[in-house]
Amino acid sequence: MAHADLISHETFTDPQPFVIAGREFRSRLMVGTGKYASNAQMIEAIEASGAEVVTVAVRRVDLDRTKDEGILHHLDPDQFFLLANTAGCYTASDAIRYARLARAAGFNEWVKLEVIGDQQTLLPDSVGLLEATKTLVDEGFKVLAYTNEDLVTALKLEDAGAVAVMPLASPIGSGLGMLNPYAIRTIKQRLSVPVIVDAGVGTASDACIVMEQGVDGILMNTGIAAAQDPVRMAAAMKSAVEAGRHAYLAGRMPRREVAVPSSPTTGMLGS
Amino acid sequence: MTESSVVTEAVAGQVVLTVNGAERRIPSGWMLADLLESLKVDARTVVIERNRTILRDRSSFDSLELAADDEIEIVHFVGGG
Numbered sequence: 136m137a138h139a140d141l142i143s144h145e146t147f148t149d150p151q152p153f154v155i156a157g158r159e160f161r162s163r164l165m166v167g168t169g170k171y172a173s174n175a176q177m178i179e180a181i182e183a184s185g186a187e188v189v190t191v192a193v194r195r196v197d198l199d200r201t202k203d204e205g206i207l208h209h210l211d212p213d214q215f216f217l218l219a220n221t222a223g224c225y226t227a228s229d230a231i232r233y234a235r236l237a238r239a240a241g242f243n244e245w246v247k248l249e250v251i252g253d254q255q256t257l258l259p260d261s262v263g264l265l266e267a268t269k270t271l272v273d274e275g276f277k278v279l280a281y282t283n284e285d286l287v288t289a290l291k292l293e294d295a296g297a298v299a300v301m302p303l304a305s306p307i308g309s310g311l312g313m314l315n316p317y318a319i320r321t322i323k324q325r326l327s328v329p330v331i332v333d334a335g336v337g338t339a340s341d342a343c344i345v346m347e348q349g350v351d352g353i354l355m356n357t358g359i360a361a362a363q364d365p366v367r368m369a370a371a372m373k374s375a376v377e378a379g380r381h382a383y384l385a386g387r388m389p390r391r392e393v394a395v396p397s398s399p400t401t402g403m404l405g406s
Numbered sequence: 407m408t409e410s411s412v413v414t415e416a417v418a419g420q421v422v423l424t425v426n427g428a429e430r431r432i433p434s435g436w437m438l439a440d441l442l443e444s445l446k447v448d449a450r451t452v453v454i455e456r457n458r459t460i461l462r463d464r465s466s467f468d469s470l471e472l473a474a475d476d477e478i479e480i481v482h483f484v485g486g487g
Contacts, residue, residue, distance in 0.1 A: 167487025177485065192486025195426045195479065196452055198445050205451060205482045222486050232458075236481050239453045239460045307487070334487075356487025 147381060153352060155329050156245075156277045156298035160187050160216065163346070164376045165331065167356025171365065174209040180359055181215070183369035189215045190247055190354065192222050193233050212242055218279070220247040225260070227267035234271055245277040247301070247333075247354075257307040261288045265295060272296035281333050284318040286325060293328050300326055301333035301354065304345055308357040310337025313345050320348045339368070339375035346379025347387070423476040438470040438478075447480060455479040 152159045165188040171177035181189055191206055210217070219237030224230035227250055234246040250267055252260030259282050268278050272295060280292045284302040292300050302322050305311035312335060313319060323330045329351035336342050336358040345353055353376055362368035420431045425441070432441060438461070442449055454461045457477050461470070472478075 168485035169487045171485065174485075190487055191483040193453075193481050194484045196447060196482050198426055198428075198447070198480070200446070206485050207451060207483055217483070219483065220486055235460060236453050236455065236479075237483075239462055240483065354487075 147384075149380065150384070153329075155279070160352075161185075162187050162373075162376075163352035163380060164342075164373060165190065165218070165352060165354040166359060166369070167354070168206055168210065169356050170360040174206070176365060177360075178209055180365045180369040181210075183366050183373065184359065185373045187216050188218050188354075190218045190220050190356070192220055193237050216245075217242045218245055218247050220281075221249045221267075223251070224249060225251050225263075227263040227270070230263070230267045231270050234267075234276060235274075238276065243277075244275055245279065245298075246271060247279045247281060248297075249281045259283055259303075261285065264288075265291055268292055268295045268297050279331065284315050284322065286318065286321050289322045289326055289330075293326050297328060299329040299331050299351075301331045303334040304332050304341065305335030307334040308361075309335055310341075310358060310361070311335055312337050312341035313348075316344070316348055319345070319350060323348060323350050336372075338362075339371040342372050342375040343379035343382070346376050347382050349383045352376075421472060421474045421476075423472055423474060423478060425478045426480055432472060436472050437468055438472060439467040441472060441478070442467065442480075445480075452480050452482045455481070 153163050162185045164184055164186050166181055166184050166186040167190045168177055171180065189210065221230040221233040224233055230248055230250045234248065237246060238244050248264065248267055248271065250260045250263035251257050261283060264280055264282060268280050271278050277298045279299040279301055280297040281301045282288050282292060289300045289302060300322065302319060304313040319332060331352040331354055332345045332350050333354040336345060336353060336355045338358065342353055355372065359365050359369045359372060419434055421434045422429060422431050449464050449467055
C-alpha cells in the first residue's frame with residue numbers, strides 16, 4: 136500500500152490543456168483583484184489561488200491622491216496575465232470605450248466584456264453585450280463575454296466571435312453558488328469556445344460543483360476577497376477547482392433513487 | 407451653461423478645461439506633458455483620452471497643446487473582478 140501515499144490529485148494530469156484563443160493558461164481558476172483589505176493581502180491571495188489570469192478594472196486616476204489605487208505597482212504583468220474588464224458599464228458604447236482604453240494600456244487585446252442591464256442584480260444586458268462583442272471582435276479584441284446562463288445568448292456570443300463565454304453561477308458578489316446547473320451544462324455541451332463560469336461562487340464547494348459540470352474554468356473575486364481569511368480561501372478555491380475538474384474527468388457514478396449495498400449481501404452469519 | 411462660460415472668460419492667459427470630470431485652469435500654452443507634470447502623473451502608467459480620442463503616442467505629449475474646453479480623461483488599472 137506504500138505507493139498509495141504517492142497518489143494525489145497532482146498525480147493525474149489534465150488531458151486537455153486550458154486554452155483560450157490559442158493561448159494556454161496554467162490554471163483554470165481566474166481571480167479578480169477588487170475588494171481586498173490591502174494590496175499586500177490581494178497579492179498573497181492571488182498567489183495562494185495559483186491563478187495566472189487576473190482581472191483589473193479601468194478607472195479615473197485620483198488626481199487629489201487621497202489614495203493610491205493604481206494596481207500595476209503591486210501586480211507584475213510578467214507574472215500574471217492582466218485581463219481588463221468593463222465592469223460598471225451599462226451600455227455597449229461605454230463598454231467599448233473602456234475596452235479601448237484598456238487595450239491602449241499596452242498589455243494585450245483581451246477584454247472581459249461586461250454590459251450590465253440592471254443595477255440591483257447586476258445582471259448582463261444581452262442585447263448590449265452582443266452589440267459590443269461584435270464591434271470589439273471587428274476591432275481585433277479577444278472578447279470574453281460575461282453573460283446570463285442563457286444558451287441562446289451564449290450561442291450568439293460564440294457566433295459573434297467571442298473567444299470565451301462566461302455565464303454566471305449567480306449574481307456578481309452574491310455568493311449564492313450555482314443556481315442553474317442544467318443551464319451551465321447545456322451551454323458547455325453546445326459551445327465550442329471555452330466556457331468559464333464567472334460570478335456567484337461563494338465558497339470552495341460552490342467552485343467544486345461548478346467544475347464538476349465540465350466547464351473549462353472559473354473566474355471569481357468576492358468569494359475570495361470577502362472571506363474572513365482571503366488567503367486561506369484562495370488556497371481552498373485552488374484545491375476545489377482542481378478537485379471538481381478531476382471529479383468531472385473521472386465521471387461520477389449514476390444517481391439512484393434507491394440504496395445499493397456496498398458490502399456483500401452473501402456470507403451473512405446464520406444464512 | 408452660462409456659468410462655465412463666465413469662468414472661461416474670467417482670466418486672460420488662462421485656459422479652462424475639464425480633467426477627469428473636474429474643471430481646471432491652466433496657463434495658456436500648456437502642453438499635455440505640462441499638465442501631467444503638475445498633476446504628478448507618470449504618463450507611462452496611465453491612458454489618456456482627449457475629447458474622446460485615445461492618445462496612443464506618449465511621445466506626442468510634449469508637443470500637444472491643450473485648448474479651452476478640452477475634456478481630458480486620465481485612467482489606469484485598479485482592482486476589479
